[in-house]
Amino acid sequence: MVVTTANDVAFGDWSETRTCVVLGGRGFLGRTLVTRLLRLGGWIVRVADSSSHSLQLDPSSASDSLLSDALCSGQASFCHVDVRDTSQIIKVTKGADVVFYMEPTDLDTHDFCNCYMIIVQGAKNVINACRESKVRRLVYNSSADVVFDGSQDILNGDESFTCPGKFQDMLIDLKFQAEGLIRLANNIDGLLTCVLRPSNAFGPGDTQLVPLLVNLAKSGLAKFVAGSGENMSDFTYAENVAHAHICAAETLDSRIVSVAGKAFFITNLEPVMFWEFVSLILGGLGYQRPFIKVPTWMVSYILSLRQCINDKLRFRKYSVSPHYILQLASHTRTFDCSAAQKHLGYSPVVSLEDGVKSTIESFSHLAKDSSFMTYSNFNEQSKAEKLLGSGIVADVLLWRDEKRTFTCFLTLALVFYWFFLCGSTFMSSTAKLLLLVTVFLYGYGILSSNICGFTVERISSSCFEIPESAVKNSIRSMSYMWNRGARNIRLLAKGEDWGKFFKVVVFLYFAKLSLSYSLAVLIGIALVFAFTAFFVYEQYESEIDGIGEVLFYGIMESKGLLLRTLPASITSFLQNYNILHEEKAPAVVKEWE
Template identity: 80%
Template sequence: MVVTMTATASDVAYGDGSETRTCVVLGGRGFLGRSLVTRLLRLGGWIVRVADSSSHSLQVDPSSASDSILFAALSSGQASFCHVDVRDTSQIIKVTKGADVVFYIERTDIDTHDFYNCYMIIVQGAKNVINSCQECKVRRLIYNSSADVVFDGSQDKLIWDESFSCPGKFPDVLIDLKFQAEGLIRLANNIDGLVTCVLRPSNAFGPGDTWFVPLLVNLAKSGLGKFITGSGENMSDFTYAENIAHAHICAAETLDSRIVSVAGKAFFITNLKPMMFWEFVSLILEGLGYQRPFIKIPTWIVAYVLSLLQRIHEESHFRIDKYSPHSIVQLASRTTTFDCSEAQKHLGYSPIIYLEDGIKSTIESFSRLAKDSSFMRDNNFKEQSKAVKLLGSGIVADVLLWREIKRTLLCFLILASLFYWFFLCGRTFTSSVAKLLLLVTVTLYGYGNLSSKIRAFAIKRISSSCFEITESTVKNSLRSVSYIWNRGIRHIKLLGKGEDWSKFFKVTVFLYFTKWALSYSLAVFVGIAMVFAFTAFFVYEQYEPVIDGLGEVLFYGIMESKELLRRNLRTLIASFLQN
């Protein structure tokens, strides 16, 4: 059941602030905003004005735990909702009039490809919020920033604290603009009676997360969730959403009593328990039924693939993601832990939810995204490997995968003997074939003249049918030859038209590889192929997941490189023809 409430000016209960305190949560329907609203309502003593720009009407689901609390508060008048666009000062003034505290939590669904819109929402929005609070005589303003404002991704840092200066250049436009907004909030402290405070949570997660957990699930579904960027030993701080909400309330309470030690300052907020980034990712994915990451990929390879993606998609005006790929790589490969002692000392903050409990509740809240992998686990032993399927699940598979060691060694010795006979004995290929046929003829003739019994052993005769070729076999062979011939002619015609750039690329690579192979002696090529056949398939079967993963990354990089080459080649040819 979903209840929809339309936001109007009358929906905002201003209150007089004599018995209960009135607060405004700007961005109250976002990921962190919902947690803050829910905690304020649970604590009591607050009239909460939920302000958000996501829609003009508020949709609540009474079956949801957090929404049920909000639904009851809306019905009793303890909470109200109003649509507010931070780019419009008049709308902010309408909702902040008579409030004691404003919690400003920006929306996260901003289109980063529209810089002007980002600037207006983040930077100009912060200016509008400050001006509105000063005009409405709001006493306290708490701004939710990010711990990323001190991290430029250039180096690992074990512990950051508030004494570190922010970098001059940011790898992500959102972080750059958020840093500017944070500076405006802090500079507005003690102007026209307004005291401000900035919180910098690190890697927020929890129920309702719209970015991190969905991103991990999408990567797992696409098959890319098995990769670890870098060494996999980088440490990170993660902060549960309800702890971030608790930190905001601590900051609001502290601004009333210890203004000097808090006002105008920024504080890192964490769960006080750093852990390896990829261990956290593994716990989330395993909890949802997906395989934990286990294949380590060098950071430069991931960065190269992402840079290709970014360049190609920018040229085609196609968006790959609303988040910076560079930021994702840095987050996944760098050590970034933060000192939260200042928040503990001055704000009286300490986590109210342990990290383990937060991970557990997050997994439970995303049960809809879970993968039912019990069938795969129970039946995995019955499934044939890709190597077996590739080799046809017959005698060839048994030989090349070393299922029967005696048979494999016998086949290898026979092939090694033939290799020596044709390539290493010093004869020409024609004379080697002639002598082999002579040897086979003499052997068959001698076998045919043997007695039917030799010392009580029966000699089984070879049937003449073994040397006959059926009419159907001849027809099928001719059909195969004609099919290959016609297919080759069709490909040549397509190349002659000059329309299929993908086929041109494939033929070019094949011809170059053939030229490279023929530049060596045929003996070397055949020897390498024989050794490869008896080792590669066996190794592939033993390390199939790892090799498949590396192959996917390599294939993805090649395809993106081919697309980039095709795009640039077409432009160069067109420019050449015009000139």
């Protein structure tokens, strides 16, 4: 949705065409700003970005089609600019009236040096380049996150709100430093600066919020609500952020003292419950809305464990700390936007409702019922589901249907209590259960076929019959297990398979340890394990597999180290034994067959 209002031109003289530079013009918010400037007219737009040396446009995208036409007409141009190189910035800002600085957000957080050079040093380079090029106005896109440390709620916070001294997220810390540099550079060599702090920007082309929610929904974690779920938040549609930047540039052009060197919060002026907003996005894309409330400390503990695993196994890290995302999702964060309304002439041009609709439409390819999602879900199957047979058992233990899973768990828990925790012996509990079943079946059988107009269906005798094929399969399975056990005993009796011997010894040892505990404890542990382990494994499959690989690698390294420290005679004996075992294995198999 594109809206053009008089607010965009409140301070400017449209008889002249002005030149602006959008640094980071191919990023999420940068693209939106470029599109709005081109639609307004009266601007020569220089799109500068470090993502690629050549401009790659998508013909199916309306914004890219507009940019393509502007490039052909000369209304726009593209230049590859690395903000770590001041000379490149000077080259693109020569002759420009205003610079909009939209720094990249998809940075690799494990490379602190690179993040610092792009965010903090990049801000210094942009300031120096603007001064060198005699640029009059610099508008920097910051974030409302620079006043949030995750320790307390913010209710209608304004620009006087004290910024924390310590941040949980490294990128926010660096952005806060960059913001300070931009504001301090105001009115030096004629450069006027302004900082905007949008809160939770979203919209078409979003690379963080919406993709994160979709990934959580695919993994089944989006059904959980961290905390009470009542916390409020301000969200800002991308078109409104772009509009605010243009308002700030126009206001700086009028040299209003109350704007230069200041920071302003930008919101949609429509605070909403955070989890209600998440529900709108996920529901619009066809995913299940969050409904299970869990304590924040529990989610924090799980994230800490996962982050520890990621650090050990060196998996790809997130551009934003998961702990910081949790803080955003469980705290109230609303901001007072009256200063931007009063001094910048800003007011939202797209409502929150319309913004959500446009965002959902732009991400329709990620919707649950799209052909792409259907194809992916049909072909991709988790290891846990394959292990459980992809049937009813898999659906129950992997929590595909929460009602069915909860019913099964409750039933098994009641059976467990009946046989092991009620104080009766196993045989007496079985007798009581059989007595209840007998009374129920007999009472059901003597009921009238019609009671008060309701028909009572009779239980078919086939329900109590066991198919002959099921009996044959059971006997065949028992025979196979008996023959397999007899084969293992024969191999042990020959005294040749040391590997088999050690496996049996280890198995019997653990069996002895298990039997040392009461049967009730073992069954209780198995019950809880079955309803949690497979679900957890499916959610963290790659991490758990990575731990397994690390353990296997460690065992193999320990084995190699042990062999290297053994005397040569023993090493030679083990090697000869392995060769002899490999030669005899086919003969043993043939003899068994």
